[in-house]
Amino acid sequence: MKQATVTWEGDMLFKATTGTGHAVLMDAAESAGGKNTAARPADLVLVALGGCTGMDVVSILRKMRIPFDRFEVALESDNAEEHPKVFRAIRVVYRLWGEGVPVDRYLRAIELSWTRYCSVSNTLKHAAHLTYRAELNGQEVGRGEHPAPALSGERA
CATH class of the missing domain: 2.20.25 (N-terminal domain of TfIIb)
Known part of the structure:
Protein backbone atom coordinates (compact mmCIF):
# COMPACT_ATOMS: atom_id res chain seq x y z
CA MET A 1 0.00 0.00 0.00
CA ARG A 40 2.12 22.69 -9.32
CA PRO A 41 0.37 19.41 -8.48
CA ALA A 42 -0.52 18.76 -12.15
CA ASP A 43 3.14 19.28 -13.10
CA LEU A 44 4.02 16.52 -10.66
CA VAL A 45 1.74 14.14 -12.55
CA LEU A 46 4.00 14.60 -15.60
CA VAL A 47 7.08 14.29 -13.39
CA ALA A 48 5.71 11.06 -11.91
CA LEU A 49 5.10 9.63 -15.37
CA GLY A 50 8.58 10.59 -16.58
CA GLY A 51 10.25 9.24 -13.46
CA CYS A 52 8.30 5.98 -13.45
CA THR A 53 8.85 5.07 -17.09
CA GLY A 54 12.40 6.47 -17.09
CA MET A 55 13.41 4.28 -14.15
CA ASP A 56 11.87 1.28 -15.90
CA VAL A 57 13.76 1.88 -19.13
CA VAL A 58 17.10 2.37 -17.36
CA SER A 59 16.54 -0.74 -15.23
CA ILE A 60 15.59 -2.85 -18.27
CA LEU A 61 18.54 -1.62 -20.36
CA ARG A 62 20.90 -2.42 -17.48
CA LYS A 63 19.43 -5.93 -17.18
CA MET A 64 19.98 -6.31 -20.93
CA ARG A 65 23.58 -5.20 -20.30
CA ILE A 66 23.24 -2.37 -22.81
CA PRO A 67 25.54 0.52 -21.90
CA PHE A 68 24.56 4.10 -22.68
CA ASP A 69 25.94 7.55 -21.94
CA ARG A 70 22.88 9.68 -21.27
CA PHE A 71 19.11 9.36 -20.99
CA GLU A 72 16.23 11.76 -20.49
CA VAL A 73 12.46 11.76 -20.71
CA ALA A 74 10.67 14.93 -21.89
CA LEU A 75 6.91 15.30 -21.43
CA GLU A 76 4.19 17.72 -22.45
CA SER A 77 0.44 17.67 -22.13
CA ASP A 78 -2.74 19.10 -23.57
CA ASN A 79 -5.32 19.86 -20.93
CA ALA A 80 -9.01 20.75 -21.07
CA GLU A 81 -9.68 24.49 -21.22
CA GLU A 82 -12.33 24.43 -18.47
CA HIS A 83 -12.06 23.22 -14.91
CA PRO A 84 -11.10 20.64 -13.83
CA LYS A 85 -8.64 21.03 -16.76
CA VAL A 86 -8.02 17.30 -17.01
CA PHE A 87 -5.20 15.84 -19.06
CA ARG A 88 -6.46 15.08 -22.59
CA ALA A 89 -3.17 14.04 -24.19
CA ILE A 90 0.33 13.44 -22.89
CA ARG A 91 3.34 13.18 -25.19
CA VAL A 92 6.50 11.48 -23.95
CA VAL A 93 9.86 11.71 -25.72
CA TYR A 94 12.56 9.24 -24.70
CA ARG A 95 16.08 10.44 -25.56
CA LEU A 96 18.97 8.01 -25.26
CA TRP A 97 22.59 8.56 -26.21
CA GLY A 98 25.18 5.85 -26.57
CA GLU A 99 27.27 4.02 -29.14
CA GLY A 100 26.16 0.60 -30.33
CA VAL A 101 22.75 0.62 -28.62
CA PRO A 102 20.54 -1.92 -30.44
CA VAL A 103 17.40 -0.06 -31.54
CA ASP A 104 15.16 -3.11 -31.11
CA ARG A 105 16.28 -3.63 -27.50
CA TYR A 106 15.84 0.06 -26.67
CA LEU A 107 12.30 0.01 -28.09
CA ARG A 108 11.57 -3.23 -26.24
CA ALA A 109 12.60 -1.59 -22.95
CA ILE A 110 10.16 1.26 -23.62
CA GLU A 111 7.34 -1.12 -24.57
CA LEU A 112 7.88 -3.20 -21.43
CA SER A 113 7.63 -0.07 -19.35
CA TRP A 114 4.44 1.04 -21.11
CA THR A 115 2.67 -2.31 -21.17
CA ARG A 116 3.88 -4.07 -18.04
CA TYR A 117 5.80 -2.07 -15.45
CA CYS A 118 4.97 1.64 -15.21
CA SER A 119 2.00 2.01 -12.88
CA VAL A 120 1.71 5.71 -13.68
CA SER A 121 1.34 5.30 -17.46
CA ASN A 122 -0.97 2.35 -16.97
CA THR A 123 -3.17 4.48 -14.71
CA LEU A 124 -3.13 7.59 -16.90
CA LYS A 125 -3.92 5.65 -20.09
CA HIS A 126 -7.49 5.27 -18.84
CA ALA A 127 -7.99 9.04 -18.80
CA ALA A 128 -5.72 10.58 -21.45
CA HIS A 129 -4.28 9.70 -24.85
CA LEU A 130 -0.63 8.82 -24.23
CA THR A 131 1.90 8.79 -27.05
CA TYR A 132 5.63 8.37 -27.14
CA ARG A 133 8.51 8.99 -29.49
CA ALA A 134 11.88 7.31 -29.01
CA GLU A 135 15.09 9.01 -30.07
CA LEU A 136 18.54 7.45 -30.17
CA ASN A 137 21.53 9.77 -30.61
CA GLY A 138 19.20 12.52 -31.81
CA GLN A 139 17.38 10.41 -34.43
CA GLU A 140 13.80 9.21 -34.13
CA VAL A 141 13.70 5.41 -34.00
CA GLY A 142 10.15 4.60 -32.92
CA ARG A 143 6.68 5.68 -31.80
CA GLY A 144 3.85 4.20 -29.79
CA GLU A 145 0.61 5.08 -28.04
CA HIS A 146 -2.00 4.23 -25.44
CA PRO A 147 -5.25 5.66 -26.88
CA ALA A 148 -7.59 6.81 -24.13
CA PRO A 149 -10.99 5.16 -24.02
CA ALA A 150 -13.87 7.47 -24.92
CA LEU A 151 -14.92 9.33 -21.80
CA SER A 152 -18.58 9.24 -20.87
CA GLY A 153 -20.53 11.86 -22.76
CA GLU A 154 -17.78 12.38 -25.33
CA ARG A 155 -17.37 11.02 -28.81
CA ALA A 156 -14.41 8.80 -29.50
Missing part, protein backbone atom coordinates in the same frame (compact mmCIF):
# COMPACT_ATOMS: atom_id res chain seq x y z
CA LYS A 2 1.30 3.46 -0.93
CA GLN A 3 0.81 6.34 1.49
CA ALA A 4 1.31 10.10 1.49
CA THR A 5 0.39 13.05 3.68
CA VAL A 6 -0.08 16.55 2.26
CA THR A 7 0.19 19.39 4.79
CA TRP A 8 -0.74 23.03 4.25
CA GLU A 9 2.28 25.25 5.00
CA GLY A 10 0.58 28.65 4.55
CA ASP A 11 -0.64 30.69 1.58
CA MET A 12 -0.93 28.04 -1.17
CA LEU A 13 2.23 26.14 -0.22
CA PHE A 14 1.83 22.45 0.60
CA LYS A 15 4.37 19.87 1.69
CA ALA A 16 3.77 16.29 0.60
CA THR A 17 5.50 13.54 2.54
CA THR A 18 5.53 10.03 1.14
CA GLY A 19 5.21 6.88 3.17
CA THR A 20 8.97 6.44 2.73
CA GLY A 21 9.62 9.83 4.33
CA HIS A 22 10.55 11.86 1.24
CA ALA A 23 9.16 15.38 0.88
CA VAL A 24 7.97 17.38 -2.12
CA LEU A 25 6.75 20.98 -2.06
CA MET A 26 3.85 22.27 -4.14
CA ASP A 27 2.73 25.86 -4.67
CA ALA A 28 0.32 27.82 -6.82
CA ALA A 29 1.00 30.67 -9.20
CA GLU A 30 0.84 34.19 -7.79
CA SER A 31 -2.38 34.72 -9.76
CA ALA A 32 -3.93 31.86 -7.76
CA GLY A 33 -2.78 33.10 -4.35
CA GLY A 34 0.55 31.30 -4.26
CA LYS A 35 4.10 32.53 -4.44
CA ASN A 36 5.29 30.34 -7.31
CA THR A 37 7.98 28.74 -5.13
CA ALA A 38 7.38 25.10 -6.07
CA ALA A 39 5.86 22.84 -8.70
Whole structure:
Protein backbone atom coordinates (compact mmCIF):
# COMPACT_ATOMS: atom_id res chain seq x y z
CA MET A 1 0.00 0.00 0.00
CA LYS A 2 1.30 3.46 -0.93
CA GLN A 3 0.81 6.34 1.49
CA ALA A 4 1.31 10.10 1.49
CA THR A 5 0.39 13.05 3.68
CA VAL A 6 -0.08 16.55 2.26
CA THR A 7 0.19 19.39 4.79
CA TRP A 8 -0.74 23.03 4.25
CA GLU A 9 2.28 25.25 5.00
CA GLY A 10 0.58 28.65 4.55
CA ASP A 11 -0.64 30.69 1.58
CA MET A 12 -0.93 28.04 -1.17
CA LEU A 13 2.23 26.14 -0.22
CA PHE A 14 1.83 22.45 0.60
CA LYS A 15 4.37 19.87 1.69
CA ALA A 16 3.77 16.29 0.60
CA THR A 17 5.50 13.54 2.54
CA THR A 18 5.53 10.03 1.14
CA GLY A 19 5.21 6.88 3.17
CA THR A 20 8.97 6.44 2.73
CA GLY A 21 9.62 9.83 4.33
CA HIS A 22 10.55 11.86 1.24
CA ALA A 23 9.16 15.38 0.88
CA VAL A 24 7.97 17.38 -2.12
CA LEU A 25 6.75 20.98 -2.06
CA MET A 26 3.85 22.27 -4.14
CA ASP A 27 2.73 25.86 -4.67
CA ALA A 28 0.32 27.82 -6.82
CA ALA A 29 1.00 30.67 -9.20
CA GLU A 30 0.84 34.19 -7.79
CA SER A 31 -2.38 34.72 -9.76
CA ALA A 32 -3.93 31.86 -7.76
CA GLY A 33 -2.78 33.10 -4.35
CA GLY A 34 0.55 31.30 -4.26
CA LYS A 35 4.10 32.53 -4.44
CA ASN A 36 5.29 30.34 -7.31
CA THR A 37 7.98 28.74 -5.13
CA ALA A 38 7.38 25.10 -6.07
CA ALA A 39 5.86 22.84 -8.70
CA ARG A 40 2.12 22.69 -9.32
CA PRO A 41 0.37 19.41 -8.48
CA ALA A 42 -0.52 18.76 -12.15
CA ASP A 43 3.14 19.28 -13.10
CA LEU A 44 4.02 16.52 -10.66
CA VAL A 45 1.74 14.14 -12.55
CA LEU A 46 4.00 14.60 -15.60
CA VAL A 47 7.08 14.29 -13.39
CA ALA A 48 5.71 11.06 -11.91
CA LEU A 49 5.10 9.63 -15.37
CA GLY A 50 8.58 10.59 -16.58
CA GLY A 51 10.25 9.24 -13.46
CA CYS A 52 8.30 5.98 -13.45
CA THR A 53 8.85 5.07 -17.09
CA GLY A 54 12.40 6.47 -17.09
CA MET A 55 13.41 4.28 -14.15
CA ASP A 56 11.87 1.28 -15.90
CA VAL A 57 13.76 1.88 -19.13
CA VAL A 58 17.10 2.37 -17.36
CA SER A 59 16.54 -0.74 -15.23
CA ILE A 60 15.59 -2.85 -18.27
CA LEU A 61 18.54 -1.62 -20.36
CA ARG A 62 20.90 -2.42 -17.48
CA LYS A 63 19.43 -5.93 -17.18
CA MET A 64 19.98 -6.31 -20.93
CA ARG A 65 23.58 -5.20 -20.30
CA ILE A 66 23.24 -2.37 -22.81
CA PRO A 67 25.54 0.52 -21.90
CA PHE A 68 24.56 4.10 -22.68
CA ASP A 69 25.94 7.55 -21.94
CA ARG A 70 22.88 9.68 -21.27
CA PHE A 71 19.11 9.36 -20.99
CA GLU A 72 16.23 11.76 -20.49
CA VAL A 73 12.46 11.76 -20.71
CA ALA A 74 10.67 14.93 -21.89
CA LEU A 75 6.91 15.30 -21.43
CA GLU A 76 4.19 17.72 -22.45
CA SER A 77 0.44 17.67 -22.13
CA ASP A 78 -2.74 19.10 -23.57
CA ASN A 79 -5.32 19.86 -20.93
CA ALA A 80 -9.01 20.75 -21.07
CA GLU A 81 -9.68 24.49 -21.22
CA GLU A 82 -12.33 24.43 -18.47
CA HIS A 83 -12.06 23.22 -14.91
CA PRO A 84 -11.10 20.64 -13.83
CA LYS A 85 -8.64 21.03 -16.76
CA VAL A 86 -8.02 17.30 -17.01
CA PHE A 87 -5.20 15.84 -19.06
CA ARG A 88 -6.46 15.08 -22.59
CA ALA A 89 -3.17 14.04 -24.19
CA ILE A 90 0.33 13.44 -22.89
CA ARG A 91 3.34 13.18 -25.19
CA VAL A 92 6.50 11.48 -23.95
CA VAL A 93 9.86 11.71 -25.72
CA TYR A 94 12.56 9.24 -24.70
CA ARG A 95 16.08 10.44 -25.56
CA LEU A 96 18.97 8.01 -25.26
CA TRP A 97 22.59 8.56 -26.21
CA GLY A 98 25.18 5.85 -26.57
CA GLU A 99 27.27 4.02 -29.14
CA GLY A 100 26.16 0.60 -30.33
CA VAL A 101 22.75 0.62 -28.62
CA PRO A 102 20.54 -1.92 -30.44
CA VAL A 103 17.40 -0.06 -31.54
CA ASP A 104 15.16 -3.11 -31.11
CA ARG A 105 16.28 -3.63 -27.50
CA TYR A 106 15.84 0.06 -26.67
CA LEU A 107 12.30 0.01 -28.09
CA ARG A 108 11.57 -3.23 -26.24
CA ALA A 109 12.60 -1.59 -22.95
CA ILE A 110 10.16 1.26 -23.62
CA GLU A 111 7.34 -1.12 -24.57
CA LEU A 112 7.88 -3.20 -21.43
CA SER A 113 7.63 -0.07 -19.35
CA TRP A 114 4.44 1.04 -21.11
CA THR A 115 2.67 -2.31 -21.17
CA ARG A 116 3.88 -4.07 -18.04
CA TYR A 117 5.80 -2.07 -15.45
CA CYS A 118 4.97 1.64 -15.21
CA SER A 119 2.00 2.01 -12.88
CA VAL A 120 1.71 5.71 -13.68
CA SER A 121 1.34 5.30 -17.46
CA ASN A 122 -0.97 2.35 -16.97
CA THR A 123 -3.17 4.48 -14.71
CA LEU A 124 -3.13 7.59 -16.90
CA LYS A 125 -3.92 5.65 -20.09
CA HIS A 126 -7.49 5.27 -18.84
CA ALA A 127 -7.99 9.04 -18.80
CA ALA A 128 -5.72 10.58 -21.45
CA HIS A 129 -4.28 9.70 -24.85
CA LEU A 130 -0.63 8.82 -24.23
CA THR A 131 1.90 8.79 -27.05
CA TYR A 132 5.63 8.37 -27.14
CA ARG A 133 8.51 8.99 -29.49
CA ALA A 134 11.88 7.31 -29.01
CA GLU A 135 15.09 9.01 -30.07
CA LEU A 136 18.54 7.45 -30.17
CA ASN A 137 21.53 9.77 -30.61
CA GLY A 138 19.20 12.52 -31.81
CA GLN A 139 17.38 10.41 -34.43
CA GLU A 140 13.80 9.21 -34.13
CA VAL A 141 13.70 5.41 -34.00
CA GLY A 142 10.15 4.60 -32.92
CA ARG A 143 6.68 5.68 -31.80
CA GLY A 144 3.85 4.20 -29.79
CA GLU A 145 0.61 5.08 -28.04
CA HIS A 146 -2.00 4.23 -25.44
CA PRO A 147 -5.25 5.66 -26.88
CA ALA A 148 -7.59 6.81 -24.13
CA PRO A 149 -10.99 5.16 -24.02
CA ALA A 150 -13.87 7.47 -24.92
CA LEU A 151 -14.92 9.33 -21.80
CA SER A 152 -18.58 9.24 -20.87
CA GLY A 153 -20.53 11.86 -22.76
CA GLU A 154 -17.78 12.38 -25.33
CA ARG A 155 -17.37 11.02 -28.81
CA ALA A 156 -14.41 8.80 -29.50
